[in-house]
Amino acid sequence: MLDNPLLKVEFHVPFPAIRPEHVEPGIQELIRRSERNIAEIGKNPAPPAFENVLLALERANENLDYSLGVVRHLESVATSPELRAAWNAVEPDASAFYSSIPMKEDLWKRLQAYAATDEAKALTGPRRRFLEKTLESFRRHGAELDAAGKARLSEIDVELSRVTTKFSENVLDSTNAFELLITNEGQLAGLPPSALAAARQSAESRKRDGWRFTLQAPSYIPAITYLHNRELREHLYRAHSTRATEPDRDNRPLIVRILELRREKARLLGTADFADFILYDRMAQKGETALNFLERLKVKTDPAYAEENRTLEAFAGHPLQPWDIGYYAERQRRALYDFDEEQLRPYFSAQRVVEGMFSIVERLYGISVIKKDGVPVWHPDVTYYEVNDRDGAFLGAFYADWFPRETKRDGAWMDAFLTGNRSTNVREPHLGLVCGNLTPPIGDKPALLTHREVETIFHEFGHLLHHVLSNVEVKSLSGTSVAWDFVELPSQIMENWCWEPEALALFARHYDTGEPIPDDLFQKMKRARTYRGANVQMRQLGFGITDLKLHREYDPAKHGDVLQYCAAILSQFTPAPLAPDYAMIASFTHLFGSPVGYGAAYYSYKWAEVLDADAFTRFHRDGIFSPEVGAAFRENILARGDSEDPAELYRLFMGRDPDPDALLIRSGLLKAAESFPAAILSTDVPKDPRAPDLR
Secondary structure: OOOOHHHOOOOOOOHHHOOHHHHHHHHHHHHHHHHHHHHHHHHOOOOOOOHHHHHHHHHOOHHHHHHHHHHHHHHHHOOOHHHHHHHHHHHHHHHHHHHHHHHOHHHHHHHHHHHOOHHHHOOOHHHHHHHHHHHHHHHHHHHOOOHHHHHHHHHHHHHHHHHHHHHHHHHHHHHHHOOEEEOOHHHHOOOOHHHHHHHHHHHHHOOOOOEEEOOOHHHHHHHHHHOOOHHHHHHHHHHHHOOOOOHHHOOHHHHHHHHHHHHHHHHHOOOOOHHHHHHOOOOOOOHHHHHHHHHHHHHHHHHHHHHHHHHHHHHHOOOOOHHHHHHHHHHHHHHHHOOOHHHHHHHOEHHHHHHHHHHHHHHHHOOEEEEEOOOOOOOOOOEEEEEEOOOOOEEEEEEEEOOOOOOOOOOOEEEEEEOOOOOOOOOOOEEEEEEOOOOOOEOOEOOEOOHHHHHHHHHHHHHHHHHHOOOOOOHHHOOOOOOOOOOHHHHHHHHHHHHOHHHHOOOOEOOOOOOEOOHHHHHHHHHOOOOOHHHHHHHHHHHHHHHHHHHHOOOHHHHOOHHHHHHHHHHHHOOOOOOOOOOHHHHOHHHHOOOOOOOOOOOHHHHHHHHHHHHHHHHHHHOOOOHHHHHHHHHHHHOOOOOOOHHHHHHHHHOOOOOOHHHHHHOOOHHHOOOOOHHHHOOOOOOOOOOOOOO
């Protein structure tokens, strides 16, 4: 036990030393230690004070938080049957422990006693917010329930943890179970050379002849977009849209159970549905507000959406199926703008993109990002970086893991291992990570990315900056621990620099010749930016509305099969009739891959997109590299975490409330719709004092 690497917090995480057999004994021991720490707070005979109540509570689980985060991460990026089994063995106990904290009567009484002291009543700023949010969180995690209610809530949390983990495992296993091997190159007409080379390399990695395709994004997206062979496109589409519905990996009953558990939890804690439960402390505050926001956007988008789909079908010359949309849209875009996104790949080598992004943030925020070798990582593809302030102060570090593997889950994400603070004389550094599943290197060529993949890198690094540049004395209010309809602002705003010629000049250079993107190609790219912008928007609106209706309205007894229910909603947001077996929701890990995730909160992406489109207008007006605007964004948004209401932080940066027209203008939809009323982002909804929080 003494040599178990999980039993201590190390800034340089010893990934190679962590083995599956460390997980169960290590986590169980850390749970016992955390239980003792929690018990000591409740039984402390000293007068209650900020230090021995709130700060003690925040520190009680630090090692457990860290080690669970490390193990959970490894299971996401380097899974194995042994590691999966170890994680599944400890996750229910960890979930039960965290659920039990607000239920402890002596701890709750200790918190209430502190809240009644003169010291507590005199608190201001982040400390005051910390106290208020802690009290609110305890109430809304069951502190005031009776014994039976507390017991049931704990059971719900444990089962949610187990079922959502199984949901994610089914998606990964289903994705990896599929492959399509083509031995006749003639069937691959239309596929770009980069995708052909990748498919060939994939087959060779399995010691097979031909071209191998998978459902991982770098393989699937080029195939569904460029293959002339309609039967192959249909085959790939159907496989992708029915993932995790096979008999031994069927997520349908898990979705229903997750929804049942979330609904029961919300009602147990005094709210009508899970949407109101989750959104209580977010900018929208109510599920109704979020749904109204999306539905107003839909009304404003409908005219342009109908026109885009009419012209695409006219271009194709025949009725379209779902596996036709990407193919004909790309051909139409090429015809309208003489632009093929594949033309950009040679100018976006992954390493140069990352280095250029670092140059941008160095100009904006006065920081430096430096690669460091010799630090333990979980895979040879992973790179470790340190972030320093303009005065040389060490702000934090992060790991970057950009390419797909079959032991790694799909998608792109940012996460945190360690959150520092400034409550002591020495500012503690932060430690985080960014992951993606981007086009990998092929042969002796570097990884050459699509422009959308470049935006993905910038997006996830925006989240990372929110973490590493946080400067809040309370860890619980630091970094990305903000309302989820605000957390996407720092990430989505970063994508704007991927469209600015001055920014592109820093990294968009031909991997072989070093030449910048030709101006005529950039102009084509810029003109095509808003191509099918209404369809892009409607896709996100469909996901958001489906999510909210699932968590506010869905009843299996009334609405029947969950896949059919979702398909009926999503069919209003798709340009072609959905296949009868369409089951995208069964692989929607954003909603069902964790006990909370983006459940009842997928609207957050669109809400934050309004904020980011508007906020970037200040950069655009004063200079995209303006150190003054960068300093204001860093000080008022990135550094402040959840230390103040997010609406107030936004006003501190912009000097006003958000202007929703900015999103319509950027999307090319303003001419097709009237301007939004200023109240589109209104959160003037009465709060339910019993509504729970979920932190």
